[in-house]
């Protein structure tokens with residue numbers, strides 16, 4: 001449903017994205033993984049329309065949206081710091097975008113989203129009174145009431161820990177499924193990328209190093225970089241955790 005064709009982008013004479021071509025299917029979750037500075041956020045910003053590509057085209061359901069301004073593209077992003085308004089309570093943050101778009105989302109639909117994200121008891125709270133996970137869910141709700149055609153998430157889990165992270169991951173999957181919402185997520189964590197995505201996009205040195213399902217990446221790593229960057233990191237993690245279990249059993253069963 002969304003296509004990037006030969007997208008090129010450079011900053012200060014340095015090429016960041018070098019003729020990248022990609023397709024995103026309706027309702028799928030794609031995670032973008034790559035070393036720091038490889039251009040992950042730049043891809044999101046180009047799709048969003050926040051920055052222009054130097055060359056190439058963006059097609060949405062066959063229509064060229066390369067020159068369509070950000071607010072008319074119908075995409076929406078949840079930034080790393082959530083971008084919530086601290087002077088408004090959670091509910092007012094959620095419905096903020098509807099002020100100038102009355103009728104876009106009915107009261108019932110807003111309430112359903114609030115329920116789905118389990119925010120009922122936090123609606124009157126100020127943003128400063130919310131935990132990281134609650135802020136994240138408010139940011140999701142605020143974005144989803146705008147009924148985006150594509151949902152863009154920049155490191156949505158980086159400020160969250162353990163159990164909350166898992167629960168937000170499940171919600172992202174649920175939302176993508178229920179709303180058939182194409183969701184593109186930037187992350188630097190291979191485990192997160194592989195467990196969230198239908199397909200994982202790996203960017204390195206301005207090029208697509210791999211674009212495949214998590215299973216394909218693990219069972220048939222497509223290049224040396226994927227081996228080194230992802231599989232090695234995961235193997236080290238597995239070994240570290242395995243060692244912990246051998247030395248000190250964490251759970252006493254029976």
Ligand SMILES: Nc1ncnc2c1ncn2[C@@H]1O[C@H](COP(=O)(O)OP(=O)(O)OP(=O)(O)O)[C@@H](O)[C@H]1O
Pocket residue numbers: 011012016034035036037038039040041042043188
């Ligand atoms: N507006 C800008 N002006 C100049 N250089 C920029 C600009 N935005 C990004 N860059 C540069 O482009 C490169 C890619 O940045 P980008 O933020 O897309 O990387 P990233 O893969 O998301 O990195 P990280 O994982 O560290 O967040 C970096 O070298 C960055 O310094």
